[in-house]
Amino acid sequence: MLSHVWKWVVQEWAEVRRSTRAACIEAGPERDTFVQSLKAAAAAIAAWAVSGWWFQAPMALLAPWTAIAMVGTTVYQSVRTGIQQFAIITLGTLWASAAMAWTHDRVMVSMLLTLPFMMLLGNYRRFGSQGIYGATTALFVITGGVASTSTVGHRLLETLIGAAIGLLINAFVLPPVHLRSVRDHLLRLVGETEDVLGAMAAGLREEDGLKNAEGWHRSAGALTLSLQSVSEARYWAMEGSRWNPGGRLRRTGSMPPPFAEDDRWSRVCTGVLALARTLKGLSDDAELTAPSPDFLRLLSDVLDQASHICAIETELLAQTGTAELRERRDAAYPEARRALGLLTEAFHRQVPQASAVGGELLIEARQLMLELAPSA
Template structure:
């Protein structure tokens, strides 16, 4: 029985993974997005490695041609700026690893074990130096190549440095000249995803408040609200990539960049929106956890549900407006949802005056946070 359960779990996991792979492949070929960007960068890295090998191993007949494609693979980074920076870091650390290992081989008269003892501890420590970033490990691995090759002549060292430089130049040129990554779409995409996630959460809270024992789900709502911070961080990362992607990037001249990202003020606004949603769910969660508190009346929760539902619709419209195909009707719909939400908030305030004691305190806090949420969601003048 246990074995059958285990195989069922494995099949379910494999089914989910296969569905995710199919979705990613479909998105890569059917629409612009992260999946297509990943496909393009992967193919570019492979092309850079093949070109570097053709240049160093096939045409120049270099004795250590492996270093060229190996370096080229690492140069096709997420931005052109990263490619140039990583190229300089990697060439510096590989050159140092090559020279140090060659000197160790010469000093130990080509004794492999003794050369490793003199080289690897130092190169591993040096690889963790922050100026080398993620490229630090290449110093130790290059030193291993040099030591295991068993030759430390000056010409051999020169060949290795030349092959490394060849791979770095090929990788940087491929990344900069063939569909250079610009990352302008990522900010808009991730902001739209954040708005959609917020809409889904608010809609779920609104639906739950209409149920008789809806507050039993309040802790789950609060947990979902805390996960919005992950999406906020994704927006921040996308903004950083967009700024970095514009540095030393000929993409604006060599390919269409699409619409500009929304202004940074939108990031801050959605940060405040998520803070208000988190506050609303925290109050609801605290109310549901303490049976000793007097809860607001069902009528109050129905009114709050109506307001949050309108807020959810506004977030959904915001998500649509951030999509590539923006429609004027979406803006009209957002204005209409906003007016209905404020009307509902006015009616909710009237219901509040009927509450007493701790119920009134809880209702007042919910009204305050909901009002501030609507203020942040207000359409531009």
């Protein structure tokens, strides 16, 4: 038991060190998280300074509490969150204050009248994830003591101060833009596709290489997770540009690759998964007749050429495209087509029993090369 706990601690510490190092040396998700965390802390401190230190507000806690929640992943999210949060906090404050006034400041009775209703109201979908703040605000109001028109006004004002400070800091201090994330995730996807194709190509050259087919299929299936990450990054990039002054206030870097690249690499991943699934089926089902070793060797050459094209595509994405890299990619594709032509000739030489599996592998290889073509 202790050994497992110690192993977990060591792994977690290694992840913390890796994330800290990445945040310090390069732009990326780790640095974005670091910046947003510091901005949330700064917003809370500034809100407390205004409401608690300057205004001497009786419920100054509401201002920094609201400010932290306002520093969202995007400026648009901050505005939307602010509206939702201010609405639910206002409802919680007014309902709890009315309950306190009606019960003559009896805390337990006020809770019975307030919390069930606010918890139900907090689940209303229009309030999103902010619904819980209605009940917690009501608790602050009820446990805070006597309710009056003056104290209710103070609580609403403190909430408004925190929301305004959080929104201003998120929008004008290194506003999150999220343009780089799409390229980063697409780079990771293309790199992983290259690795899977390379592993399949190397394995097919071995005499008993099909024993690794299950591992290829598992790796190819994992590409769908990376593809989903690209889709999520695209969503954040689109939302990050809404109501965001970041394009004028800070360097945003190069624009993300066009949306057509997402669709293209989705089809490439589908082709890789289909190839891996067919090879796994060939490995699992003893009744299927495998193509000849010559056919598998030529298929290995095709996959190796595909992996090489993916490597060039990775460099193109990383450097946002150069003439030399495009020439290398354009030169690599005819080589891949020649390897595919040799594979087609080898298919025609197969025994009839092997035509089913060989034909499926040939079709998927041709579709894969079609998607990797420069014109795609």
